[in-house]
Each structure stands twice: as C-alpha cells, then as structure tokens.
Amino acid sequence: MSIIDSAKSAAQTLVQGAMSKLVPLAPDSWIPGGVPDPLIARKHGLIGTPVSRLDGPLKVQGRARFSAEVDAADIAYAALVHAAVPRGRIATLDTAAARAAPGVILVMTHENAPRMNAPALFGSSPTAVGPADLPVMQDDRIHWNGQPIAIVLAETQEQADHARSLVVATYSIEPSITSLKAAKDAGPKPGLFMGEPLLTQIGDAEAFLSAAPYKIDHLYRTPRHNHNPIELHGATIWWDGDTLVIHDATQMVTAQGLTIAGVFDLKPEQVHILSPYVGGGFGSKGLWVHQIIGAAAAKLAGRPVRIALSREGVYRIVGGRTLTEQRVAIGAQADGCFTSIIHSGIAAMTPHNNMPEPFILGTKVGYGADSFKLSVETVEMDMVANTFMRAPGEAVGTFALECAIDELAAEIGMDPVDLRILNEPVKDPISGLPFSSRHIVEAWRRGAERFGWSERITTPGTRREGEWLIGMGCATGTYPYYRMPGAAARITLTRNGTATVEIAAHEMGMGTSTTTAIVAAERLGLPMDKIDVRYGDSTIPGAIMAGGSQQTAAIGGAVIAAHNALVAQLLKMAGNDSPLAGLTSAEVGSEDGALVKLDDPTRRESYASILNRAQMDSIVASEEASQPLEMMHWSMHSHSAIFCEIAVNSITAETRVRRILGSFDCGRILNPKTARSQFRGGMIMGLGMALMEETQFDERNGRIMNPSLSEYHIPVHLDVPDIDVIWTDIADPHTPMGAHGIGEIGITGTAAAVANAVYNATGKRVRDLPITLDKLL
C-alpha cells in the first residue's frame, strides 16, 4: 500500500468513525428509509402477488445459454491438472506426452504462462474479489492440495481430458499444516471480518456465568462444507484485441471485472464480464483461479477458451465453508433471564485469504443478557481458500447457539420457545440501536400454533411409533439486512410506454430478475410486460453483488434513485404547458404510465404525452443509490422460527425428518412464489448440514477425498419432507419496498432445530455435525 493510499484509508476510517457516531443520532428523516417508501403503502399492485419466473420457460426449454454453453468460433477446450501435495515445489513437470496427444493445442504451466499480477484479495479494496493473494501459475510453488499446475487446451473436451491425464508431476514436498490439531498448536489469531475485529465484550461474562444458578457450557463443532451448485463453475473466454471478454457464472460482475483488469494490467473498460444466467451460486460463484488461467491460456493460444470445471475441479479449486469449533456458554437466573452469553471459538483459514467464518454475528442480535463475550479466532491450514457459503457465520453459529439455548431450557425445565421469548431484547443488545423491524415473537407464536408445538412431549425418548423414536425441536434463525454501497440503476423510458431497467445485479435462479421487474413496474407505474430488466453485465453502471442477501434492497434503492432522477427529468421536459407545471419531484409519483400529483390525481400527464411534446423517443436516467446509512441508524435483521419433527430408528439410528416448518419475519414479501422456494431451498440445505454434509478432508495431506455428488451427501428427494413456510409479511418501514433479502436466512436455525429434535427423540445431544447414525448408536 502506498503512502497516499494509507493516508486515504486513514482519512476514510476517520470519516467512517465520525459517521458511525453521528448516523445513529441523526433524525430518522435524514436517513434513507427514514420516510417510508411509498410502495409500502400500495397494497393492490403486483408486489405480494405470486409471479412465475420470467426466465423460467427459457430455462426449462434449455434455451438459456449458461456461461459454458456460449458459442464462439474456433473454441479451445480446457482441462486442468491439479497438484497432489499440500505444500512444496514442483520438481518436474513432464508435459511432453500431453502435448503430443491427439487434438492438443497447447499445455500451459508456470513455465510458459504470461506474466500476471496476483489478484487483489477479497476485501483489500471495495472492488477486490481475489480468492487469495497468491500469484496464479507464476511459479513452481504449491500452496494447497489441488492447486492447478497446468492447463491443457485441445480441440475437444474429451481430448483435453485425456491429455491432462498424461501430465506427470513430481514434487519437493515442504512441511505443511493440514490437521486442525497442528493448526491449533501453531496458535490462533484474532479474526477480522469486513475490517471489524470479531470480538465483543460487555461486562464480565465469565463471572456472570459462574454465578448463574442455571448454566450450560459446551463445545460445538461444524465440519467443512463444499459448494455444489448444480451448474459447475465455467467460463467462455476470449480476447477481442486488447479487450478481455468473459462469459462467466458469477455473483459479482463488476468487482470481478475490476479485479481481473488488475491481474492483466488492463483498464477497467477493457474487461467485459457477462453473466446473464447462473445455475446456483450460494457464495461460490466469484473469482477463482480458473477464469485467470483460462484468460491467460486464451491469450497464449490466440483462441477462445471454454473452461468448464469438472465436479472434482470445483472441489479442488473453489473454496467452501470452513470448519469451526465453538464454545457456547449461557448463564441464566432462576426465572430464565440470561445473565451471560459466551460464544467463542476458532475457524480455520489459510495464510493467503481473509474469511474467518464469523459465527458470532447471529449471537450479537439474538438475545438480551447482562454480559457478553463473543469472539472468533482463526487458525491457518494449507488448503484451498475457504469462502462464503449461504449465511456464512449465521449458518454454523446458529447451530451452536440455538442448541445451547435448547440445552439450557432442558436444564431449567422451561419450554424452549418460552425461554427464547423471555429473553427477547427490546433494542440491539450490543449496539443499543433500535430495531427497524423485529417481529420474531409473532413468528414464534404463529409457527408454534401451526406446527402443533404444544403436542411435544418434554421428556426425551418417550414418544415411540414402532421402531421409531419421535421428537420435536425448534430453533431461531437470523440474518442481517444488508444494502451495500455502490449500487446504481439506469432506466430508459420510451414514448411507446416501455422501460428498460439496467442493474449490474445477478440472477442465480432465485428470481431476482422477476422480482426486479415487479418492483420496477410498480415504481414506474407500468405493466410488468412493458419492463425489460437487463443485468449480469459489467458494462452496466454501478455494482450490485449477489451476496449478503442484499440484492433486493440494493436494486430497490438503486431503482428508487434512478426513478427520482427520471421524474425530475420528465418534469423539466413537461414544462409550463403540462398539468404538472410547477410541481417538484417530491410531489409527484408514477401511476398508469403517467406522472401524477400524489395528493391530486387529477393533475397528471402520461409519459407518452411528455415525450411527444419534447419530440423525444426515449429518455435515460442513471443514478446511484443513496448511501446505506440506514444500517448504521437502526439494527436491521430478519428472523425465523424453525420447527421440525424427526424420527430416529431405535435399531439403526437412521434419522428421518418427518416435517419442518419455517415461520419467517423478513419484512414484506415481494413475490410469494419465488420467496417460498428460497425459504424451502435454504431449509433443505440446512437439513443436509444437520444430517449429512461433510467434506472429507484427509488431514494427512490436505486432500479432499469425496469430490463428487455420490460421496458428498446432500439430501435426496426422499430425505426432504413436507416443508411448511409462513411469514409475518410485516413491512420494514425503513427499507425499499419494506422488503428484506431472503436468500440466506432459510439455512440458519435449521440444523439446530434438527439437532434439538434428535435430542427430544433420543435423549442424546450431538454437538458435532453432521448427525450421522454412528453418533446415535
């Protein structure tokens, strides 16, 4: 970092420090969302109605072209060779047989790869999204077992795959850390997440704990998880002169383009990333080394390259969720009120990345208590860089916390739902900020009633049906409301009443493009079929990462800003001959293809009329969203209450989930059809996390041993029971449309609900995931 950069960043920190003190104190009306979005009050439009995915027919018919299906003339197919040792140097790399194999165009290794800069590490700047701060195929060093050491390009995929098997590497192996024990022995370090230390202390939590009449204190463990989106990571890449074009499957077109520009010393506009369809992301569809290697190979070959990873390839070079060891201790008074919450532990990381699984985030807003001690420390291992995976932090953190709550409830002899409601905080327990919208008690009560929670038998192991022991469990899920800075929207309105809305956002199957069309139609006062949403293209202004469940809010905020700009332009064009003459944009809204005075609908003029008079076919408004100051002014979170009923076989200890219900409090639901699917998908992923998901990482050499969907278990259809989903549908008055993003919350709480049900069925507490039958025999 240069001196200037250091000074800049110091100044920014100062400003941010001042902001973080002032924004909470500012009047609501100064803050985005301080005045409720008018769309919240509109009850009879498209918002809240079930709308099928607009891209559904394309996908069902196979007409949507995913990144590894994009056509290009003279395309070369790629296959990667992966290192088979965890750390060391390549001693010899014999590519002669591969180069001589049929159809081979070239073999690229560190010896003939173009010189490239290491990608800027995720978080090192607002637009840096490199997976690790390691050079890519620039030297003979091996940093993890599975690191690509060569790429073969051939005329067909089969030829490339065959030739890759002919490359022979030998290694000088160097000492490595591939076991958790060795990593712990080397010493933990404090965790930092988004620049903030993962450490919170209020009062003397250990003292409160030891003085508490009721307490529990246990260690919970969660294993590594690998990403398994159904669409394998892949890209079609070519150089158009000095411009690099990448058709990619990504959740971050803008930042990825900028980071890749840095790798190849290109100007930002010289990298064009397109990603209209992503077949599942979950945090994994970002920049990994394959796009960089593919682009370098395309340069070397002078041909377009298709690099489509195999499933094994995804396991070897795309990081997953790291393992954690979490201590949760809770102390309570005789009446059940918490005096102490301790949640601390370690997450494994690599020396080259920056993702300490922040498992305490959910605990920071979960419950009130007199004292807190929350911390994440990291230990370093030689492995592929771990990364975000659906609800990073909360998914594994809520497992530990919500099992602990259940254990404490049993200790006290209280119903676990009652214990949770008793400890519901009135304001954010750590920051002291008011909640923007928190209706978790309502979610609990409605969920409990619909599920039939009162039928639960408190004494574990006493409900039996034939061979099967039946149990019920519950847990709270939580995920923050995020709206990241940098979002923008461009609206093009035409005289014939259509609008194009462009956002640098992403459609990964969750329905974002459809929901955006709904929201834009409402915002612009046009029918949905007159709205064309364009996205997934780095040439669109702004940056909207599909992460942190923030797209809905970020798009909403950007469309509000662009719409305001559009209204201002239209009013100016309308001039003095319009019924709207003299009005300001604050007094005007959009309705039925027209601008309308908000409190006097008789004063209106249609878009067509305004454009006609100005003799214009269309106008364009492009605007950045407001700064997301609302996140510093209110404590903003989504919540859920998860209930499940499971059966454990008394002979074989096989566990079957019989039914599961999620009761969600996530603001106003924009599209019930796609929302229900998001919630269900998250809960299914949570069932897998509870019962079967586990990366088999061989601690002797850091090699992942189950890199396939046959051996890495996720739920099959038969593992997924009837899933009931309900929501409060109470709008958050301080967010665009009153909505929250909902992509991640479904997985949170689910694993704990299952574990707690297993306890209720069997009397056995399993504190290390997954709950496989050997742990219950």
Place this chain on the structure above:
Amino acid sequence: MNPFSYVRAVDSADALRQRAGHAAAYLGGGTNLVDLMRETVARPEKLVDVTGLSSAITQSDDGGLLIGAAARNTALAEHRVVRTRYPMLARAILAGASGQIRNMATVGGNLLQRTRCAYFYDTDGSHCNKRRPASGCDALEGFNRNHAILGASPACVATHPSDMCVALAALDATVHVEGKGGARTLPFIDLHRLPGDHPDIDTTLEQGELITAIALPPLTFASRSNYRKVRDRSSYAFALISVAAALKIEGGHISDARIALGGVAHKPWRAFKAEAALQGHEATEPVFRAAAMAELADAQSLSRNGFKIELATRTLIATLADLAGGAS
C-alpha cells in the same frame, strides 16, 4: 478418459473373439465402468458391448430362474417371479442406485462393479493396492468409515458395493460364464474373492471370461425373505450395512436359513455361521442375537468404522425378527 474403440458383440462367441488379445473390457450398462474410465482408474483400449446378449429372464425346469446377464436391473426387480418368490432380490435391487441407473445397469455388470473406496478412485493423489498393486493403502488410516469389518487384509479394507449381489449370495445363485476354455458354472459365493495379498483381483474369473447368466435355485422358502439396507441418507447411498435373509420356520423352529451381509467385506458376505447357529433352534430374539454374535465374532474394526459391528448385529437381529414375526 483414454481413447478407445467400441464394438457391439452379437453373441457370446463374438464377444469372446472381440475381447481376445486386447486390453479390452466388456461393457454392460456402463454405470460403473464409464465412471472408472472418466477417473482414469480403468483405461481399456477397447470396449466390447455385451448388452445385445441374452437379457431373458426365464423359469428353468427345476423351478428356478435363469437370468440373462444383459437383463437390466429394473427388469429383474420388476419381474413377477422375482417379486413373489425372491422378494429379497427385488428389494435389494430397488435399494440400490437410482431409477435411471437401474434402467441402464445390467445384471452381469452389477456383479463386476468395483469398490467405491475414495482412495481407489483418486488416481492423482492417493495410494491404493487395488488400483496399483503394492503401492500401499491410504484407507487403512484414512477415511474408512464405510470399510470392511470382515475378511479384510492389511493390503485392502475395501467393501463390495452391490446390493443385488448380497441377495444373490444368500439365494445360492450360480454364475454361468464362458471363456476360451468353454462354458462353466460356479457358485455365486465363489465369484468374488477376499483381498488377501491381491486386492487388485476382485473375482475368480479367468482373463477374458464373460458372465452370460445367473441361475437361481427354486429355494421355495425364499418367498419369505427380506433385504434391509442401512445408509447415511434415504436413497442413493451405498450400504453401511445390509442384510439379505430368508427363514424357513416350521412349528416355531428354524429349519432352514439363508443370510448374507453387505457393506462388511470385500465380497458379498454369506453368513454361514449365523445360518448354522439358527438351524433347528426356536425363532426367538435370543437365538437371533446368538446367530448375529456368531457371525460377527471375528469382526475387526478400523479407526472409523467400529460402529458397523454393532450396527450389523442390530440390523441382522431385527431383520430375522421381522421375518419370524411374519410367520406367527
């Protein structure tokens, strides 16, 4: 996957001729072999497709059943005689893989599928005596949660993955093969071998020998039989433990029994000791327990699969108790 040539055999003689003198492999449904080729575990230069050979399922003169090796797993599981007279076989097949895979997989190919040990598949990064003789076994101290508890050797602790074969082992099936020495039959339980010092050799077939059919004896009491499979998820997972069992109970006493275990050994494990312990005894829980204990007395666990001994014991007892319960 390496380049290979492909031919379709018109009959068994043609298959043998096409196979001779080549680093070739017979191809059934390809549901395992093609995977092995993709992973470069298998590198045949030539595939001889034998799915055009007999797939007929016919009742034989002795009242048994003759099953052409090219019969699809689905066809066998759906066959009326299999469902009524050998229910354990139908259930074993349906407990395996997925509908799509069973539609492709052939009976002959099912017999010759190879272990799913992760180290066997990892050609780039792991040692495996089965894949490369005398290279070592990474499973011994590695991920061996689903590995053998019976009949293993220091060279190999892998298990045979088939469900169908467990039922065939229990049912006294016979395998019909043809080779350059002509046709012969062998007891099904002698087809697969224990690893010993040569885990690279899965079966007792001679080089180039082709399985042409499976014969089932009448075994009338097998109409009261079952297959119980225990696994880590509800479907599409290999057995941690499975039990195929048939009981003949007369006057409350067990007059005959056929039992085999899956997921426990390098081959489908015929439980002769358990059968002997049942013979002539009352069909009661203590007798079943004694039989299970007898069979598993020699079981040895590895670092991560100790639970399988208890699981096998429990599953065997419960399966026998279920069958006996149906008698009363």
